[in-house]
């Protein structure tokens with residue numbers, strides 16, 4: 001088995017405090033669910049229910065407004081008891097509908113009716129995917145319908161890349177989902193390919209996942225040409241740029257053209273499958289709950305809207321007072337300010353770290369070790385770029401390379417002086433854009 005890896009930089013990211021990838025457990029249903037109206041990259045969904053209204057499981061409660069925005073659904077039956085607003089660490093205000101659990105479930109525990117999709121047109125499939133508010137669940141929150149829209153002006157051929165690359169240990173929830181729902185992921189890929197008029201499927205997996213790779217290929221059938229590629233485990237192999245580098249090399253060797261690539265992960269493809277085949281919005285998601293402050297790290301299947309504090313409690317609570325609580329990967333994720341913040345469509349991990357795991361925030365001066373240069377996969381000089389970001393006349397030629405930074409965070413992780421390298425470089429690139 002040949003394994004493809006990007007050439008330069010990166011590092012092997014390990015963390016012993018992530019939960020095991022053996023299996024998942026289902027979290028308790030919360031008595032109150034907090035459903036934010038922003039669970040995507042664009043503007044807030046417009047609420048279509050008010051305080052006092054009754055809602056059913058899977059009912060539309062917020063309508064997406066334009067590009068980047070997505071529909072929002074109730075994840076439990078009940079009554080809207082209030083609205084809440086809170087400021088997140090990024091300074092953005094989010095609003096949510098609070099639903100008190102009441103009445104019977106219409107989806108949970110019921111045998112799902114199956115809706116055949118093979119006879120539907122790409123347009124009809126796209127409409128269903130948009131209606132059920134499917135977004136890229138592996139972090140970005142970009143509506144999948146927007147991605148299909150962007151493909152209309154893309155150059156042929158089109159390739160769907162099923163990205164099962166777990167270079168970051170905090171993607172363990174996706175790994176477990178893939179193991180437990182491999183047939184749904186493969187069928188979701190076939191549906192997405194039809195919806196996007198895509199002519200080839202490429203399954204790309206981390207080395208060591210050979211059996212899962214074969215199961216994906218078998219489940220996908222033979223309606224489209226299918227390729228199976230294995231990658232190395234160095235972070236950031238999953239990044240679009242590093243992924244494209246190896247896939248274009250692979251496709252050239254195999255004698256076909258990759259064309260325009262759309263990359264989707266297992267959670268998103270399983271959600272596409274459920275939306276089209278069962279007419280079901282995203283009601284829950286797999287979440288990795290871990291970190292040194294958590295007594296019993298687990299991968300849990302959690303209802304959207306469950307408060308993070310409740311999930312931590314289900315994992316035995318804290319070993320000691322955490323120093324940092326966050327959502328997503330510690331490398332790229334965001335800080336959680338309040339344990340009442342809920343799990344949303346993009347919360348693939350939540351973590352709580354003790355001070356020892358963070359190693360303190362003391363910043364010192366650059367010692368010129370060169371580690372940041374060694375790990376940058378783009379070949380940038382993060383030390384110099386960082387120093388230039390602090391200059392008042394910084395719009396010089398050197399700083400223009402900041403635009404090439406794709407924010408993988410490698411430089412910041414390895415810096416012994418704990419300088420905010422990638423954060424400053426990205427901010428500078430955005431200012432110059």
Ligand code: SF4
Nearest residue numbers: 376405408409411422
């Ligand atoms: S965050 Fe940017 S500068 Fe730092 S290693 Fe990644 S690409 Fe290079």
Ligand code: SF4
Nearest residue numbers: 366367369370372415
């Ligand atoms: S890793 Fe940090 S200390 Fe080392 S050269 Fe880069 S900025 Fe300086």
